[in-house]
Amino acid sequence: MDPTIEAVEGDITTQRLDAIVNAANSSLLGGGGVDGAIHAAAGPALLRECRELRAGRYRDGLPVGEAVATGAGDLPARWVIHTVGPNRHRGQTDPALLAACFTHSLDVATELGAGSIAFPAISAGVYGWDADEVARVAVDAVRGRVDGGEPVPGLIRFVLFGQRVHDAFRAALQA
């Protein structure tokens, strides 16, 4: 059965879904924006797990476009999937890198057995991408997975901060 793909305006940290995606930076040690909000709401257990990843598999940081899961600390979700969006201010303008954030996060969610996942507008904040482009890339990436017959969570929800970004995702979903 086709998954439900929807866009809502809200705060991703309050989502009661299996997995929420964090627009992290490659240090995995927290930052501003949605990353800061997720760490603040999840509490120290999340930072502890991220530090362990940095001490082990991601000694050099999480590369742009890759995704890795941790527990969710005090959040109502079960897992946080951390992915690093491309930073336009560093010349990272390839939409394929942004698409990879969405597809790799879906892969990680599927491996975990997550039935539902929430995405923020990765790279649409500090990393400087236009919200309309993020929305188009995100929706195309998710639909590409579904149309390709790949297993994905049954509920895929974009959780957007502010009406402007919400409108961008609604338009992309209607296109």
Ligand code: ADP
């Ligand atoms: P990036 O560095 O990938 O651009 P940001 O966190 O700066 O990430 O911004 C990504 C998007 O997340 C922006 O649209 C921003 O407004 C939004 N955002 C910030 N806090 C939250 C939150 N608590 N829930 C959902 N979206 C959020």
